[in-house]
Amino acid sequence: MKKSLLAVAGLVMLPATAFASGPEMGLSEPEVMAPAPAPAAAPGLIFTLRAGLGAGPEYFGSDTLKAGPDFAFSLNYLRLPGSMALGNADPSAVAYGFAPRGSFRIVQKRSADDYAELTGLEDVDLSVEIGMGLGYTAENFEAFGDLRYGAIGHHSWVGELGANLIMRPNDKLTLKVGPRVLAADSGYANTYFGVTADESTASGGDLAAYDAKGGAMSVGMELGMTYALTEDWGIDGAVRWDQYVGGAKDSPIVAQGSDTQTTLRIGLTRRFTLNF
8 A cells, every 4th residue: 555655656746748749748838929020111212323334426416426424313212291102112023004203314515616517506505304204014015205304404395205125034134125206395406406597607607507496306226234233233234226307317417427326324223222
């Protein structure tokens, strides 16, 4: 009887895990639920800067290319007060359908003293064009229409239409190719392609007086490429060919130069994210 009681006491003193046939059978500490992490605040502003080298005609109608620095800015995302936002904060996201877009261009100054063939013409100051547009994006196609105003410089209206066929050989490389049309009012046309009577006289008759009409200025094609190095860094390049038409093609400035223009650029891009 004494031995039986000792055996029972020994059995009671064994740890509970001695009877466990698997993990689910053992005793464990009660689980404590950790608080859910607070959702990350959406960024306030995301934009991309491009810096590199470019080459293009020395002036509209020139038959000589000139190399120089190339810069560009694009807005990816902007959080507005309330629940409004423009763009997408996800760098890999592609927004399909219609969307507004900004448009910006700088036209370098033209000085007659720098080119013998422009003797007699008035200098043209640097111009900064600012405007808006509407774009449409599908999986393998995109199109856009932009309207800009020369807020600094020529103080005229410029419009541009374009479309692209989009090819993605892999998840890093994107190729785009498509047509372009540039149109402008008569103020723009005369600023860059017109010749006044006084300018014609000052040129010694080498440049006939010419009143440039507004409308389509050029038609062309552009081939572009982007390559993603990382989520924030990339390479961006393009080659564009344009043919002057209408009031631009008939200009004596173009006649003594070239009615076809080639521009190219390549540079690094950097995506910036600001939280506020």
